[in-house]
Amino acid sequence: MKRFANKTRKKLSHEIEELKAQNASLFNALLGDSATVHNGIPNIYMQG
Structure with missing residues (x-):
């Protein structure tokens, strides 16, 4: 069962x-x- 869980x-x-x-x-x-996307989450930097 444990092996199944790990898999x-x-x-x-x-x-x-x-x-x-x-x-x-x-x-x-x-x-x-x-x-720029980090870990699947976009970070948007404003350039002003």
Whole structure:
């Protein structure tokens, strides 16, 4: 049972990493160079 849990956790964390990467490229496509994406979360820096 423990082995199953570890396997599932690994699979899920891998899927999460893939989703973060997809998020990052989506935000980059939408926001262009003004956005830097860290950990799947966009940080937008205002240039003034």
